[in-house]
Amino acid sequence: MEKQVVALRTLHPDTLLLFECGYRMRLFAQDAENAAAVLGIRAQQHKAFLEASVPVHRTLFHARRLVHAGFKVGVVKQTDSVAMRAATKVRGAQRKPLERCVAEVYTRATIPELEGSEEDTDEVISCARYIACIVEATVHTKSFFEQSMHNLDEEMKRSQAFSEEVRIGIFMHDVHTGESKFDEFEDGGKRQLLQRALDTLGPVEIVLPAGKLSAYTEQILDNFVATQSNDTAGEEEMQSCIRVERRNLSAYPKMGILLSQLMEDIDIKHAKRNDLDMTIQKRLRKQPSQAHKYRELTLALKTLTDEYEKILVSCRAILKKPSLEYATFRGGSMSDIHHLIEIYVMGMTCVDILANLDALCSLATVAQSYPNYTLPEFVDDSSTILEIIDGRHPIIETLLEGSSYISNSVFLSSSTTLPGSLLVVSGPNMGGKTSLLRMCALVVILAQIGSFVPASRVRLSVFDGVYTLMHRSASIFSLQHRNLPACAQELTALGSISRNATKRSLVLIDEIGFGMAAHIAEVVGVAQMLYLVKTVGCHVVFATHHTSTIQKLQARLGVKCQTKQLEYHFHDCVDAEAQDMVTFHYNLKDGIASDSFAIETAKRAGIAPHILERARSLRGNL
Incomplete structure (x- = not known):
C-alpha cells in the first residue's frame, strides 16, 4: 500500500489524492495535513505516513x-476486490495489495454539483464554470527605432514577451452544460478586450500554451487570477446569507435604494481620503502570500534609508555644509527615454518616409522585373470604366511558376445617363470564379496606388472604394456578437456595402445565401443587385450558382447585365467510374453555366468514393 501511495503521488505531484480503502477514503502525508486543515478532521501518524480519512459515501461532498x-x-479507486481475487483462485493473490489507479480528477470547473442537496433549489443561482484556453500570436511589436533608444535587457527585447499588439484566441467550455464560447481578436497593449472577455465570462480555470506569453497578457492573467478568492471554506454559509438578503430586498424595495446610496457614499469617502497605505493593506488581505514579501521589502527600504541618512550626516560634517541634500540623478535607460521624447516625432516621421520609399522601390522593382506587367491608363471623363485585357491574379500567377496561367478579360462601363453595370459570373465549383473577382480587386488597387498591373492592358476610372463579400472564412466575431448567426453575418456585410457604396465604387460579391433557403437566397440576391445597379449606380461583379437568379436579373436590367461563365468540358462516359468527370478550362465566355458540379468538387476535395457513388444515385431520385 505504501509503495502505491508513493508511486501515485509521484505521478500526480500537484493533486491531492484520496485513496479508496474499503469503506473509507484515506489521505496520506502532506495531503492528509492539508485536508485536515480544510475539512476540520483529525490527522494522525500511522506507520510511515501522516493519515486522515473520510467516509466513501461522502467523497464528493469533501472533494x-x-x-x-x-x-x-x-x-x-480500487480496480479489483478481495472477492474478485478469491474467485480467481490464484496462489498468493489475496496477500498482495489491491490494485488502484486515479479514476477521477476534480477541479473548480469539473467538480459536479451535489445531488439531493438540502438547499432551496428555487434560490440557487446557477452560473457557468468555464475552462478557458488562451493562445496569442504577435501582430505588432515596438518598432526597431523605439527599442534601440532604450537600454532594454535581452529578456525584454524578445518580441513575444514585449509585444504590444497581439492576436488572441480564446476558447471556453463548460463540461457540465456542454456550452462553448470562442473568439479571436486583435488586442492592444492594455489588453482591454482580453480583460473584458475574462470579466464577462469569468472562467474558473485557464489553460495556457507551453512557453512564455507576452508580458502584458501575463499581467492581465495574473491580476485576474489574483482577484479570484480561494477562501471559500464558508461558502455554504455565505450563499445562505445571500439568499436571505435577496428575500429581504424583494420584500423591502426601498432598502435596496438606500444600500446603493450608502455604497456610493462609502466609495466617495475612501477616494477622498487618498490613503495609499490603506489601499496596499487591502490588497495584501486579498493576497496573503504577498504580505510577507511586502514586509521584507518595507524593512529593507527602511534600512537603506537609515544608511543613506548616516552617510549624508557624515558628508555634511566633512564638507562643512549643513544644508547638503541628495540630488536625484538618472542615467542609462532614463537618459535614453528623455532623448527619445525630444526626437520621437522627428524619428517617427523618418520611419514613415522610409516606409513609403521602401514601398515605392518595391513597386518600381516589379515594373522593371516583370515584362508582362503593364502601366494602367486612367480615363478622365464622366463615364466610369473598368477594362482589363488578359488580366491575371498576381499571387496565383506567382504560385504557378512554370505553368501557363490562363488570363481573362473584364469590361464594365456606365455613364451619367445610364449609370451602373453588372457582370454575373457562373460556373462549376472550384472553376475560378473567386479568383476572377479577386483579380479585379487587386488590379484596381494596384493601379490606384501607382503600380504596374498584371495584364496586357488596363483602362479604368478612379474608384472611390472597392467593397467585397468573399467566401466566409472561419473567423470569429467578438464576444459581444458571439450569438450572431452566419446568415446574419452575411446580411450585415451586405448592409454595410449598401450604405457605403457610391456610383464610383466597385463591388465584388461571391455568392449570396449563406445559411439561407434557396428561394430566400434568390430573393435577397436579386434585390441586392437591383439596388446596387439601379439605385446606387455602381459597377458590380457577382458570382452565383443560381440560374434562376441570373435569368431574373437579365429580365430586369437588360443591357446593364452581362452574363459570363467559366468554360469547362463535361465527359459523359458510359463507364460508371468515369461519370461526372469535368475538365476546367478557366476561360471566361458568354453564357450561363448549367450545373455547379458539386459531386466533382467533392471528389477533388477528397470525399470517399463510396459516398460519391451514393450521392450520384440519390441525385436522380431527389
Missing part, C-alpha cells in the same frame, strides 16, 4: 470543499 479551497483533487 467539493477541498476544490473550493484551491486544491485539485484526485480520487484513487
Whole structure:
C-alpha cells in the first residue's frame, strides 16, 4: 500500500489524492495535513505516513470543499476486490495489495454539483464554470527605432514577451452544460478586450500554451487570477446569507435604494481620503502570500534609508555644509527615454518616409522585373470604366511558376445617363470564379496606388472604394456578437456595402445565401443587385450558382447585365467510374453555366468514393 501511495503521488505531484480503502477514503502525508486543515478532521501518524480519512459515501461532498479551497483533487479507486481475487483462485493473490489507479480528477470547473442537496433549489443561482484556453500570436511589436533608444535587457527585447499588439484566441467550455464560447481578436497593449472577455465570462480555470506569453497578457492573467478568492471554506454559509438578503430586498424595495446610496457614499469617502497605505493593506488581505514579501521589502527600504541618512550626516560634517541634500540623478535607460521624447516625432516621421520609399522601390522593382506587367491608363471623363485585357491574379500567377496561367478579360462601363453595370459570373465549383473577382480587386488597387498591373492592358476610372463579400472564412466575431448567426453575418456585410457604396465604387460579391433557403437566397440576391445597379449606380461583379437568379436579373436590367461563365468540358462516359468527370478550362465566355458540379468538387476535395457513388444515385431520385 505504501509503495502505491508513493508511486501515485509521484505521478500526480500537484493533486491531492484520496485513496479508496474499503469503506473509507484515506489521505496520506502532506495531503492528509492539508485536508485536515480544510475539512476540520483529525490527522494522525500511522506507520510511515501522516493519515486522515473520510467516509466513501461522502467523497464528493469533501472533494467539493477541498476544490473550493484551491486544491485539485484526485480520487484513487480500487480496480479489483478481495472477492474478485478469491474467485480467481490464484496462489498468493489475496496477500498482495489491491490494485488502484486515479479514476477521477476534480477541479473548480469539473467538480459536479451535489445531488439531493438540502438547499432551496428555487434560490440557487446557477452560473457557468468555464475552462478557458488562451493562445496569442504577435501582430505588432515596438518598432526597431523605439527599442534601440532604450537600454532594454535581452529578456525584454524578445518580441513575444514585449509585444504590444497581439492576436488572441480564446476558447471556453463548460463540461457540465456542454456550452462553448470562442473568439479571436486583435488586442492592444492594455489588453482591454482580453480583460473584458475574462470579466464577462469569468472562467474558473485557464489553460495556457507551453512557453512564455507576452508580458502584458501575463499581467492581465495574473491580476485576474489574483482577484479570484480561494477562501471559500464558508461558502455554504455565505450563499445562505445571500439568499436571505435577496428575500429581504424583494420584500423591502426601498432598502435596496438606500444600500446603493450608502455604497456610493462609502466609495466617495475612501477616494477622498487618498490613503495609499490603506489601499496596499487591502490588497495584501486579498493576497496573503504577498504580505510577507511586502514586509521584507518595507524593512529593507527602511534600512537603506537609515544608511543613506548616516552617510549624508557624515558628508555634511566633512564638507562643512549643513544644508547638503541628495540630488536625484538618472542615467542609462532614463537618459535614453528623455532623448527619445525630444526626437520621437522627428524619428517617427523618418520611419514613415522610409516606409513609403521602401514601398515605392518595391513597386518600381516589379515594373522593371516583370515584362508582362503593364502601366494602367486612367480615363478622365464622366463615364466610369473598368477594362482589363488578359488580366491575371498576381499571387496565383506567382504560385504557378512554370505553368501557363490562363488570363481573362473584364469590361464594365456606365455613364451619367445610364449609370451602373453588372457582370454575373457562373460556373462549376472550384472553376475560378473567386479568383476572377479577386483579380479585379487587386488590379484596381494596384493601379490606384501607382503600380504596374498584371495584364496586357488596363483602362479604368478612379474608384472611390472597392467593397467585397468573399467566401466566409472561419473567423470569429467578438464576444459581444458571439450569438450572431452566419446568415446574419452575411446580411450585415451586405448592409454595410449598401450604405457605403457610391456610383464610383466597385463591388465584388461571391455568392449570396449563406445559411439561407434557396428561394430566400434568390430573393435577397436579386434585390441586392437591383439596388446596387439601379439605385446606387455602381459597377458590380457577382458570382452565383443560381440560374434562376441570373435569368431574373437579365429580365430586369437588360443591357446593364452581362452574363459570363467559366468554360469547362463535361465527359459523359458510359463507364460508371468515369461519370461526372469535368475538365476546367478557366476561360471566361458568354453564357450561363448549367450545373455547379458539386459531386466533382467533392471528389477533388477528397470525399470517399463510396459516398460519391451514393450521392450520384440519390441525385436522380431527389
